[in-house]
Amino acid sequence: MRISIRFKWTALISIVILMAYIFVGILAMRTVQSVASVNEIHSFTTKLIIGGVVVFILGVVLTFYAVTLVLNDLRKINKTIDDLNKKPDSDSRIKLRKRNDEIYDLTVNINKMLDRMQAYTNQQKEFVEDVSHELRTPVAVLEGHLSMLQRWGKDDPEVLNDSINSSLQELKRMQSLIQEMLDLTRVEQIDSAYLEQTTEVKPMFTQVYNDFKMLHPDFVINFDDDIREGSEVKIYRNHLEQVLVILLDNAFKYSADRKEINLAASTNSALLEVVVQDYGLGIAKNDLKRIFNRFYRVDKARSRKRGGNGLGLSIAKRLIEIYHGSLEVESVVGSGTVFKIELPLIQKVPEEEQTEKEATENNQATNNKK
Template identity: 80%
Template sequence: MRISIRFKWTFFISIIILAAYLIVAYVAYNTVDNVASATVTHDFFIKLVWIGIIVVLAGIVISFFASTAVLRYLKVVNNTIDDLNKKPDSDSRIKVRKSNDELYDLTVNINKMLDRMQAYTNQQKEFVEDVSHELRTPVAVLEGHLSMLQRWGKDDPEVLADSITSSLQELKRMQSLIQEMLDLTRVEQIDSEYLEQETEVEPLFTQVYNDFKMLHPDFAVNFDDDIEPGSKVKIYRNHLEQVLVILLDNAFKYSGDRKEINLAASTNEALLEVVVQDYGVGIAKKDLKQVFNRFYRVDKARSRKRGGNGLGLSIAKRLIEIYQGTITVESVVGSGTVFRIELPIVNSELDKNMANKND
């Protein structure tokens, strides 16, 4: 049998009020009985009984309405959650009461949780839609070439060679897209053990710089190294390398006639600051806020031709944010683009002092 919490609270509070009154009445009655006559004591007892009845009834009424007021608000919360269960993409939220109490804190926290859940749901929905859209084109191209070869193209060596080349290109693009989607999924599910990893900055940057300088001998790759020896950041080494590779790879892809790339890194007591600069096509101001969105490409045709899927910058941004850093972009169309990264430096002396203080 289901009993409303309203009646449970009313009964419990009424029992407490009755018990408190009985204790007070007992002490008062004994005091009067010791100093007054039997008639006065009897009259006092009758008054105590009537007052007790009034107190208990008043306690029941007050506790009933007080619990009703609280539960009415909880019912609003429950109804909102029921609406979201029926329609997960609903933007229904709990109306915030203008009161500085626990119910206000509960409402604010629930609304924040609902906002995060809706953002996550929308993000996943957009991700599936974008993936479907991105895969549709290469699949259609492959189907077209295979259908043509099946009908008549296999008898023409030139058509056969062109179809095979185009099909292989689309397969490689699909392979690249799937790999980047897997990378993005892994970023969203990073193990906690990676979050405690520390990476020495200078050796990693030197390695990445040398790698790209070797891969692109036709470019002037400049490295402005202002890293304090021994500086470390709290980020898994492979993740920091992945971010640098994404930014430098984009810089080379979208460089114009001026084949020059600048990589700069500096450290201070608090931060590692990284700058990756190219002198290429640049990004329009209206596109700057969206370049970190999944599958977003400023020029889809040009990006596809250069091998871009629009996931690299999303991966880089997510990785940097997971490790409590920031990434920003500045650009001028026709003049180039600058990406800036800031990551907290591991301060060994400070950490030791804090540890000693805690001990």
């Protein structure tokens, strides 16, 4: 038989109150018996019993009321969870009056968890829909070309050649899309060992700059290097390089008439700050908030011609956030775009302090041995 927690706790607390009252009453009776007359003892006993009944009744009522208040809050939590179980995409949340106690803190945390879960669910749905949409076009193109070749195109060398070239182009785009989707999946499931990796900043930036200067000889690439020697950030080298490559590749891809790119990197006492700037097409204000969304492209037709799938910036943003950094963007249509990265630097202990610390530890170890 199921017994409500309200009755369990009411009974338990009431019994505790009653036992405490009986214990105090026995001590009081022993004291009174040693100093009072028989009539006084009888009167005191009567008052003690009446008081005990009153205290017990008040204890039961107050305990029942207090437990009921707590259970009402728990019922609201349970009802919200039941609603979400019935309708997982519901936006219903636990609503409690704001107060400074553990139940309210619990509801705040549950609501935050529900918000995250709903965000992940929505992202998953959008991801599946976007993947289906993105793959549908190349599959339809391939099907069209193959059907045409099957019917009559294979007998026409020019049509055959055009169809094969178009099919290969769509296959390459599908291959690129699948690779980017795999990269995005890996970003969401980064091994914890990578999170402890560190990267010396200066050599990595120099390498990336030299690589792009070789790949794009027709561009002017300005590299403003203000990185302090020996500066390190807590990020896996390949991940930081991947972010830079994504941002620089976009800068080159969407530069129009003015073929000039600015790459700036600097360090202060706490942060690595990186700026990638182009003077290309720019991004409209309405699109800036969505460019980090998966598969989002400002101009889908134009992006497709340049080979974009709309996943690169999502990957870059997620990687930087995983390592507790930030990635922001500013842009003006027709004037270009600026991406800004901030990552926390590893704070190094000066050599003198490190030597002194090691000496202290060695002295403590020697004293412990003695």
